[in-house]
Amino acid sequence: MTGRASTQSIDKAASRRSWRIAETLSKSFSYASAGVIYATATQRNFRIHLGMGTLAFVLGAMLHVSLLEMAVIGLAVALVLAFELINTALEATVDLIVGEQYHRLAEIAKDCAAGAVLVVSFASLVVATCILLPPLWHLLAAKLLLV
Numbered sequence: 330m331t332g333r334a335s336t337q338s339i340d341k342a343a344s345r346r347s348w349r350i351a352e353t354l355s356k357s358f359s360y361a362s363a364g365v366i367y368a369t370a371t372q373r374n375f376r377i378h379l380g381m382g383t384l385a386f387v388l389g390a391m392l393h394v395s396l397l398e399m400a401v402i403g404l405a406v407a408l409v410l411a412f413e414l415i416n417t418a419l420e421a422t423v424d425l426i427v428g429e430q431y432h433r434l435a436e437i438a439k440d441c442a443a444g445a446v447l448v449v450s451f452a453s454l455v456v457a458t459c460i461l462l463p464p465l466w467h468l469l470a471a472k473l474l475l476v
């Protein structure tokens with residue numbers, strides 16, 4: 330079997346097992362948007378990260394950081410939000426499998442997924458601080474010296 334033929338047969342097998350499939354690109358986009366809307370509506374941490382990300386963008390704009398620095402902040406914020414979405418997906422999958430029962434492996438899976446979010450959140454905070462703190466410090470120092 331060629332590579333393409335085997336990919337097609339895997340796709341067919343996967344679609345047979347799915348309750349619903351995205352037949353068009355626009356439907357695929359709308360299902361993905363539904364995931365983001367769900368996380369925003371139900372996940373407190375997602376909302377906190379969204380707020381922090383917005384704050385970083387506003388600060389960046391106010392401090393006139395370069396376009397490249399804004400792009401780095403954007404990537405850092407997107408990374409945290411994407412990890413939060415994956416964490417939410419994993420939590421839902423674990424709950425689907427074990428329900429309300431305690432299972433040590435469910436605990437490990439959820440704790441590790443939350444740990445992954447913590448690691449990227451911390452790294453993104455360091456990145457944003459490295460970019461925003463020097464100009465913020467200059468601005469505050471200039472204001473204090475003028476007073």
Ligand SMILES: Nc1ncnc2c1ncn2[C@@H]1O[C@H](COP(=O)(O)OP(=O)(O)OP(=O)(O)O)[C@@H](O)[C@H]1O
Pocket residue numbers: 372374416420427428429430431432433435436439440443
């Ligand atoms: N079925 C389970 N078996 C064992 N431990 C579990 C189970 N479900 C949850 N836990 C434990 O409870 C913690 C919180 O689980 P929960 O599903 O509420 O995640 P959460 O608080 O929504 O996580 P996050 O803050 O990352 O969104 C998990 O990190 C895990 O330690």
